[in-house]
Amino acid sequence: MKDNLIIEGSQPLYGSVRTSGAKNAALVLIIASIMAEGQTVLDNVPKIRDVEVVIKILNEIGIKAKWQDDGSLSICPPSGHVVSNTPYELSKMLRASNLFLGAFLGRQGEATISMPGGCDIGSRPMDLHLKGVQALGAKVEIEHGYIYAKRKQPIGASIYLDFPSVGATENIMMMAAKTPGLTIIENSAKEPEIVDLANFLNAMGAKIRGAGTDIIRIEGAEVLQAVRHQIIPDRIEAGTYMIAAAITGGEILVENVISTHLHPVMAKLQEAGAYVEENDSGILVKAGNKIKPVDIKTLPYPGFPTDMQSQMMALLCFAEGTSVIVENIFENRFQIVDELKRMGANIKLEGHTAVVEGPRRLNGAKVKATDLRAGAALILAGLVAEGKTEIENSTHIYRGYENIAGKLVSLGARIK
Structure with missing residues (x-):
């Protein structure tokens, strides 16, 4: 129980957050x-x-x-x-x-x-x-x-x-x-x-x-x-907070970023209907009126990063329509699918392709972080799910995110 994260959902996030080193x-x-x-x-x-x-x-x-x-x-x-x-x-x-x-x-x-x-x-x-x-x-x-x-x-x-x-x-x-x-x-x-x-x-x-x-x-x-x-800023951590703004219907300024490292993520968030702006302080992401479906193929840099695929999948569960995600780097990245389905997501797997049907209303559930990025995606899903989400194996998340719970709480999340 001590390694579990408990999230109370349905709370838009607002404010600024500083990205740690990569x-x-x-x-x-x-x-x-x-x-x-x-x-x-x-x-x-x-x-x-x-x-x-x-x-x-x-x-x-x-x-x-x-x-x-x-x-x-x-x-x-x-x-x-x-x-x-x-x-x-x-x-x-x-x-x-x-x-x-x-x-x-x-x-x-x-x-x-x-x-x-x-x-x-x-x-x-x-x-x-x-x-x-x-x-x-x-x-x-x-x-x-x-x-x-x-x-x-x-x-x-x-x-x-x-x-x-x-x-x-x-x-x-x-x-x-x-x-x-x-x-x-x-x-x-x-x-x-x-x-x-x-x-x-x-x-x-x-x-x-x-x-x-x-x-x-x-x-x-x-x-x-x-x-x-x-050390350069962590583009994957920054991308995770950018998605947090879009998925919760909030507005977040992500500070300490190198925006060119994030162009693939920024492009897909804009395609999904979010407002994304680069300024002297960082990258500002503001949720749009609705989340639009997006197709994604993971590729080596400068393509869309495999390390952001799980987080985008969580977002696309709420998109109004069908999104298709093709994973070209790691074959086991889709372990997240079963956990999101436990929360009510409608995702079908066909080999290296996931078809995400939205919009879905996710409900809090007991889920398991199968890997680092899957854990981050479950936090994002938990931020919007109705009720309480409990994430087991959350030690995976601390392998790559410095004080992620504290940073999200500072934006208005309810996590313990």
């Missing part, structure tokens, strides 16, 4: 910090469960990571060799633990990585990660749930990714940043978090060009020096 940028930058000489300081790091797990992993392997009085996070690796073996019990708690592969190979040429965990949203294989580090000269073996990698004769290489995997792009970038010669990643991921990693590594002394495009060029550096860096 979960997916923070995790990779914290891990990349182990490649630097000296003390790295990261600002705007979200205080979420996944970050705390990474901090525990670092401290367990002898790298000092701790919060500072000003809210920043400092990471200070020892000058010599560190234990390049991520502990199984902690690694299985988050997907990003696989990023230690590229960071350790870049730092000291060897890595023992426990197979990662995280949300059960579908198959996220490591083959592209391994293909990349092998091309850069690492020998890789997989045994008993661990990846063993050792750099033999490292040299830059041209690597083509069959799919623009964010994690594989990040692992290759980190290893290549300290691998002699020129590395070219083709069909690389273009997400804002990739650009943030490139900016961070470049500030430390790396030579990376093309981040944010589908071809990234990296010239290896001998030494990376620690720097102070500010």
